[in-house]
Amino acid sequence: xxxxxxxxxxxxxxxxxxxxxxxxxxxxxxxxxxxxxxxxxxxxxxxxxxxxxxxxxxxxxxxxxxxxxxxxxxxxxxxxxxxxxxxxxxxxxxxxxxxxxxxxxxxxxxxxx
Amino acid sequence: xxxxxxxxxxxxxxxxxxxxxxxxxxxxxxxxxxxxxxxxxxxxxxxxxxxxxxxxxxxxxxxxxxxxxxxxxxxxxxxxxxxxxxxxxxxxxxxxxxxxxxxxxxxxxxxxx
Numbered sequence: 001x002x003x004x005x006x007x008x009x010x011x012x013x014x015x016x017x018x019x020x021x022x023x024x025x026x027x028x029x030x031x032x033x034x035x036x037x038x039x040x041x042x043x044x045x046x047x048x049x050x051x052x053x054x055x056x057x058x059x060x061x062x063x064x065x066x067x068x069x070x071x072x073x074x075x076x077x078x079x080x081x082x083x084x085x086x087x088x089x090x091x092x093x094x095x096x097x098x099x100x101x102x103x104x105x106x107x108x109x110x111x112x113x
Numbered sequence: 114x115x116x117x118x119x120x121x122x123x124x125x126x127x128x129x130x131x132x133x134x135x136x137x138x139x140x141x142x143x144x145x146x147x148x149x150x151x152x153x154x155x156x157x158x159x160x161x162x163x164x165x166x167x168x169x170x171x172x173x174x175x176x177x178x179x180x181x182x183x184x185x186x187x188x189x190x191x192x193x194x195x196x197x198x199x200x201x202x203x204x205x206x207x208x209x210x211x212x213x214x215x216x217x218x219x220x221x222x223x224x225x226x
Contacts, residue, residue, distance in 0.1 A: 004155075034214055043117070043203055043217030044156070089155060098163040099144045099207040099215060100171065103155035 003027045004092050006104035014112055019077040021107050023090030026071065030092040034101065035064060035075050038087045047088075048075070080111045115139050119204050119218035126194045126225045134189040134221050136204030144207050145187035146171075146215065147179060149200040156203060162187055194225045 005024045013019045021035075031052040036044035050057040050064045050073070057064050063076045077084055090104040120135045138145065143164045148156040148171075158171030162181040176198060178190045187206075191198055201222050205215040 006155075009153075036217075041220070043205075043219045045217070046214040049214060091156075098161065099213055100146065100158055100161055101156075101215060103148075103157070105153055105155045 001026075002105075003030075004090055004102050004104040006088075006090055006107050008107050009105070010108040010110070012110045012112065013080050015082055016079045019075075019080045019084065019109055019111065021075040021077075021088050021090075021109065023073050023075075023104050024071060025073075025092055027092070027094075027102075028071070029094045030102075031095050032093045033064070033066060033073050034091045034093075035062075036089040036091060036103075037084075038089060038106070044089060077109075080109075082111050082113050085109055085111050117204055117206055117216050117218035119202075119221050121221060122219065124221060124223050126191075126223065128195060128225060130194050131190065131192050132194065132223075133191075134202055134204070134223075135186070136188065136218060137186045138204075138206040138216070139185065140206060140216065141184070142206035142208055142216075143184070145181065146205045146207075147177075147187070147189045148203045148205065149173065150203060150220075151200050159189065159202075191223075194223075196225045199223060199225045 034049040035047040038044040066073045087106045089106045091101040117138045146161040147159040150156045160179040162168045165184045204218045207215040
């Protein structure tokens with residue numbers, strides 16, 4: 001039972017354009033959502049997060065949107081840069097889970113110059 | 114700053130052999146975690162330690178044991194390795210409590226032949 005799903009295995013965009021990565025979840029107890037970025041042969045690094053009491057959080061070129069009624073979140077990267085090419089993981093946790101994360105399968109983003 | 118350090122980075126085992134993966138963090142975090150990453154599966158939690166002296170099973174604990182040696186160190190042991198345990202293993206740490214992100218090590222690529 002995959003509680004967090006990223007249905008797009010890959011995404012290809014042109015440099016300067018917007019990248020939109022999507023994530024769906026099924027567990028209504030999740031109240032904190034995170035995006036991680038992972039380069040080959042490295043560990044995941046934290047990118048941006050959002051609490052369930054918000055519907056948007058912005059940090060520079062990165063914005064995360066949360067639609068609780070649809071159990072859907074998305075990560076927008078504007079403008080996309082070649083250095084953004086990586087695997088992006090969506091993750092979720094509950095306030096009682098001691099920081100344990102449930103991850104999606106990941107989306108490979110490729111930004112072409 | 115070291116952050117989360119894992120050793121070794123690579124390992125090849127024969128079926129039935131045992132080994133211990135080491136993890137240490139220098140961020141004074143209370144909670145530590147072991148995840149495995151398999152193609153198309155995202156990261157899945159093996160075991161976690163909410164605080165020094167406690168450990169609990171995650172989503173995929175079978176075939177593994179853990180030890181929280183002190184606040185800094187959390188080891189993962191494979192008693193009798195199986196080919197199904199071929200994976201990339203990540204250690205992570207975080208502060209306890211909701212709304213905190215986890216910091217990951219660089220990973221250990223383990224192959225069981």
